[in-house]
Amino acid sequence: MDILIAVVLLVLGFVMLIKGADWFVDGAAGIAARFGIPQLVIGLTIVAMGTSAPEAAVSINAALTNNAGITIGNVLGSNILNVLVILGVTAVITTVAVQKSTVKYEIPFMLVSTVVLMLLGMTEGEIVFWEGVVLWVLFVVYFIYLFVMAKNGQNEEEEKQPKPLWLQIVMLSVGMVFIVLGSDFTVDNASKIAVVLGMDDRLIGLTIVAFGTSLPELVTSVTAAKKGKADIAIGNIVGSNIFNILFVVGTTALITSVTFKMNFMIDSVIAILAGVLLWVGVIKDMKLKRPIGIVMLIGYVAYFVYLLMFS
Numbered sequence: 134m135d136i137l138i139a140v141v142l143l144v145l146g147f148v149m150l151i152k153g154a155d156w157f158v159d160g161a162a163g164i165a166a167r168f169g170i171p172q173l174v175i176g177l178t179i180v181a182m183g184t185s186a187p188e189a190a191v192s193i194n195a196a197l198t199n200n201a202g203i204t205i206g207n208v209l210g211s212n213i214l215n216v217l218v219i220l221g222v223t224a225v226i227t228t229v230a231v232q233k234s235t236v237k238y239e240i241p242f243m244l245v246s247t248v249v250l251m252l253l254g255m256t257e258g259e260i261v262f263w264e265g266v267v268l269w270v271l272f273v274v275y276f277i278y279l280f281v282m283a284k285n286g287q288n289e290e291e292e293k294q295p296k297p298l299w300l301q302i303v304m305l306s307v308g309m310v311f312i313v314l315g316s317d318f319t320v321d322n323a324s325k326i327a328v329v330l331g332m333d334d335r336l337i338g339l340t341i342v343a344f345g346t347s348l349p350e351l352v353t354s355v356t357a358a359k360k361g362k363a364d365i366a367i368g369n370i371v372g373s374n375i376f377n378i379l380f381v382v383g384t385t386a387l388i389t390s391v392t393f394k395m396n397f398m399i400d401s402v403i404a405i406l407a408g409v410l411l412w413v414g415v416i417k418d419m420k421l422k423r424p425i426g427i428v429m430l431i432g433y434v435a436y437f438v439y440l441l442m443f444s
Contacts, residue, residue, distance in 0.1 A: 374408075
């Protein structure tokens with residue numbers, strides 16, 4: 134009975150995370166637009182960070198409640214799932230156009246960030262304060278790059294019927310509350326289920342929690358593909374992955390040391406290989422096509438089988 138209640142609360146946590154992220158993004162984007170912030174900046178920052186808000190909330194909450202194994206597992210698991218499953222599904226649905234800057238700068242930066250995380254984790258078996266500072270410095274560098282690129286770009290279409298400012302503020306506030314409460318439900322009940330099923334926090338973080346916190350990215354990318362705006366899908370995923378590593382792990386490490394189990398080395402390599410597959414798949418004609426999408430999905434199935442067999 135206890136595990137049934139835990140499953141129900143886990144699902145409730147996921148729902149709160151998804152709706153919270155949705156309202157947070159809409160509210161923040163609307164407020165930013167009102168103050169004349171370019172749509173390009175909004176898309177590259179608020180949307181990418183908003184869809185990563187569940188990972189941030191869950192990971193920081195997990196570290197503070199001594200479930201730090203979930204922190205790295207959630208970030209790596211989400212990043213792997215983002216590329217192999219979300220972009221894989223999106224590519225199967227439709228051909229995904231890729232911007233030159235994404236191929237030239239953002240995907241390589243995502244790969245570099247993952248390598249840096251792996252190297253930092255190797256040193257002491259945990260990510261400590263000064264390593265959190267390193268990740269945050271890289272995050273600031275990335276943020277500066279985004280603003281420089283946005284400044285050289287053009288604004289996209291404005292919102293046709295903007296919501297009232299009070300409603301945008303309410304959406305932003307309620308969204309944040311849902312994200313925080315949802316993260317509490319997710320971490321607490323995922324941990325309970327892990328104990329009952331004999332799973333360690335690494336496995337639960339790489340699978341159940343990673344999938345739940347990646348749902349906003351999945352909804353955003355698939356919805357964009359169906360609306361014929363698939364070109365935003367890769368930018369959102371790559372930006373979210375960078376944010377997950379540099380901001381989420383970096384911020385968590387500034388609060389408390391984050392455990393980096395040696396098994397995470399394998400997961401880090403998988404995350405790097407997923408990024409390389411994405412890069413190789415789009416570098417030729419700037420498009421992510423169905424064959425690569427199918428390879429991505431097969432790759433994730435193989436990784437999932439590995440997790441079940443060896444974790």
